[in-house]
Amino acid sequence: MxxxxxxxxxxxxxxxxxxxxxxxxxxxxxxxxxxxxxxxxxxxxxxxxxxxxxxxxxxxxxxxxxxxxxxxxxxxxxDARGHRAEADRNMACAVFDPPVRGDIFDRNGELLATDNTDFRVLRIRRNCYWEEMDLPGGDPIKGMNHAEWSGLGPDGRRRAEAQRFIQISRFLARRQDDPQVLVQPVPRRIYPQGESVSHVLGYLGEISGSEISRYSHAGYNLGDRIGKSGVERAYELSLSGKRGRREYMINAAGNYVTDRAVSYPERGEDLTLSIDMRLQREGYRAFVDNGKKGGAIFMDPRTGEILAVVTSPSFSQEPGPDRLTPMNWAALAMHEDHPLVNRAISSHLPLGSVFKLVVASAALQEGIATPQSVFHCPGYFVVPGRQSYPPKCYTSHGSIGFTHGIGASCDVVFYILGQKLGVTNIVKYAKMMGMGTKTGIDLPGESVGLIPDDEWKRRFGGGREWNAGDTINLSIGQGDVQITPVQVARMISVFASGGILQTPHVARRGEWKGKRLPLSKETIDAVTAGMRDAVLNGTCRRMSDFPVPVAAKTGTAQTGTRKQPKPDHAWFAGFAPYGSEPVIAWAVYVEHGGFGAAAALPVARQVLDKAYELGYFGTPDPQYIAAHSARSKTGAQ
Missing domain, CATH: 1.20.5 (Single alpha-helices involved in coiled-coils or other helix-helix interfaces)
Incomplete structure (x- = not known):
């Protein structure tokens, strides 16, 4: 199967x-x-x-x-062109060329500030980062502080700069030995007039982050130099110019190949000041030679142009090629004499008896007094509601008229006028004449000052009310009154110009218009007559022999307290000539100088003698000039 x-x-x-x-x-x-x-x-x-x-x-x-x-x-x-440019940029390192700043001149064409050529050594990095390096063998100047640079003296400074230039020249000759190093020309600011005009001109420094934000529209970057004070700061945008750009080509190894200018720097605009260096130097010498600290303003009352702005002590803008570095600036800022402060516009302090000119004007304008008014001075004044410490006058004048009350600087006369006027009227006229507010001068750092009133005391005086004693102090320029020298010079110019409140300025550009104040000719004539009486018969008699008529007023401003007294501040203010068109008005104060006629008046007299010699008041008398020169040589005042 x-x-x-x-x-x-x-x-x-x-x-x-x-x-x-x-x-x-x-x-x-x-x-x-x-x-x-x-x-x-x-x-x-x-x-x-x-x-x-x-x-x-x-x-x-x-x-x-x-x-x-x-x-x-x-x-x-x-895109071939764009990629070719990109390839070029990969080989080019951009370096900005700082512009040359504009020159600064005084009213007579004397050079005050300019740029010289300096050099800096740069090392190229492969990522186009530039590293500033020292000269081989060391820089003989870089790193010097203010004291070291000043201690060299003029000859020593010239030798140090010459040695530095020789080192730079040798380095340039061997530059092919180090192709990654470049020497870039850069401008360096020079102030040939020295310390006498430092506070007017100011100084330069590296721009800060906040300043970059302030000047963002002008295209400043980190590392740029910028004006830090004075006219260098006030007119920075016009003086600075526009920087250029240069591209340095480097190869794959980071070595320098060649360079080309993409754009060239544009020079800044020149600036002409109203300052007269001949008066400026004389004013500074008057302070320094006598070891005084303080400030002074000399101005043309017709235009508001400043002829001299003096401050002592001062500082040097050039403590070496690095200018005022942060380290040097910090050392000056911490100095006990405060040399960086422009005392002529920034110091605010009690005015003393010069303030009486304001009270006298208010009394005349308000009908409280007339030029024929007569007062009685027993040497003290009884304040209503006050039992102790009655305010005193420095002497008992007895019967005294309005004009001589100004000339003799009688305190009792102005206690009486002050009580009748009241604080409201005194403050009204003080502020109308520019007290307690900025003048608008084209220099940075101006202080506001203070004219106290009842509202101010309630806010800053612990809620206390204004009383009769406060009015007494205000009527003689004491108490909480705080005024700057430039405000005083402006107020004096009101009387010198017939009632015009000018805007003080140091630059001779643009239009500066004054403001006419509601003061009658009779008021101005009466007050200036009192100032003239002060020269002929009062506290300013040391000016009576001046070749042209002078109207002036001294002031001695108390400082400190009864428990901790300090030396008084000395004031002297006035104008010349009296009786014709004035050409100079001034305000001088000496810090803790004591009596105004003894400390502040000689400073003003020295400058006015120089102005007379220069022809400010017309053709000078040769005999007076010879006598003045002899006094100057022997140290006589």
Whole structure:
């Protein structure tokens, strides 16, 4: 059974007649069997599928290569210029060339500030970072502080700068030995007049972050130099100019190849000041030679032009080529004499008897007194409601008229006038004449000052009310009164100009218009007559022999307290000539100098003698000039 079944399976699997089967006709085609027909059909279908797949693969591949070719063509044809510039930038390091600042001159064309050429040594880094380095062998000047630089003296400073220039020249000659190092010319500010005019001109320093924000519209960057004080700061935008840009080409090793100027720096505008350096130097000498601290303003009352702004002690803007570095500035700022403070515009202190000119004007304008009024001075004054410490006068004048009350500076006369006027009227006229407010002078750092009143005392006096004693103090410029010298000079100019409140200024540019105050000619004549009496018969008699008539007023302002007294501040203010068109008004104060006629008057007299010699008051008398020169040589006042 098992054998028979296997035979049957083998029989079923074998073709019984393969020949007959292969020769069977299909569709009448000889030799075309069903098997061959099926195989042909399968081959045809496979070939069609393969062709379709090849086509589907070829089309996107060809499209991709077409897009690549188009992109390459666009890069080559259209973007070549931009990529070439990008390649150039990769090889170029930009360095900004600082501009040359404008020169500053006085009213006579004397040079006050200018830029000289200096150099700095830069090392190139591969990332275009510049590192400033010292000269080989050391810089003989860099790093000197103010005391060291000043201690060299003029000859020593010239020798040090010459030695530094020789080192730079030698370094330039050997620069090919180190191609990564460059020497860049940079301007350095020079102040040939020295310390006498430092507070007027100011100084330069590196710009700070806050200053970059303030001057963002002007395109300043870190590292730029900028005016920090004085006219250098006030007129920074016109003086500074516009910086240039230079590109230094470096190779793959970071070595210098060549350089080219992208833009050239533009020089700043020159500036002419109203300052007369001859008077400025004389005023500074008058303070320094006598060891005095203080400030002074001399101005033209007709225009408001400042002729001299004197401050003592002063400082040097050039403690070496690095100028006032933060270290040097900090040393000056911490000095006990505060040499960085412009005392002529920033110091605010009691005015003393010079303030009586304001009270006298208010009394005349308000009808409280007339030029013919007569007062009685027993040497003290009884304050209503006050039993102790009656305010006193320095002497008993007895019967005294209005004009001589100003000339003799009688306190009792002004106690009486002050009580009748009241605090409101005194403050009104004081502020009308520019007291307790900024004058608008074109120098930074001006103080406001203070004219106290009842509202101020309630706010800052512990809620206390204004009393009669406060009015007494205010009427003679004491108490909480705080005035700056420039405010005093401006007030004096009101009387000198016939009632015009000028705006003091040091730059001779633009229009500066004064304001006419509501003061009658009779008031101005009466007050100036009192000032003239002070020269002829009062506290300013040391000016009576001046070649032209002078109207002036002294002041001795008390400081400290009864428990801790301090020396008084000395004031002297006035104008000349009296009786004709005045050309100079002034205000001088000497810090803790004592009596105004003894300390402040000689300073003003020395400057006025110089002004007379220079022809400010007309043709000078040769005999007076000779006598003045002799007194100066012997140290006589």
């Amino acid at each position: 098992r054998a028979r079944r296997g035979h049957e399976r083998r029989g079923r699997m074998r073709d019984p007649d393969p020949v007959a089967h292969s020769k069977e006709k299909v569709f009448g085609v000889p030799g075309m069997t069903k098997f061959r027909l099926l195989r042909s059909l399968v081959d045809i279908r496979a070939r069609r599928v393969s062709a379709m797949r090849m086509a589907m693969l070829f089309v996107p591949t060809a499209g991709f290569f077409v897009l690549v070719a188009l992109a390459l063509a666009r890069i080559q044809l259209n």
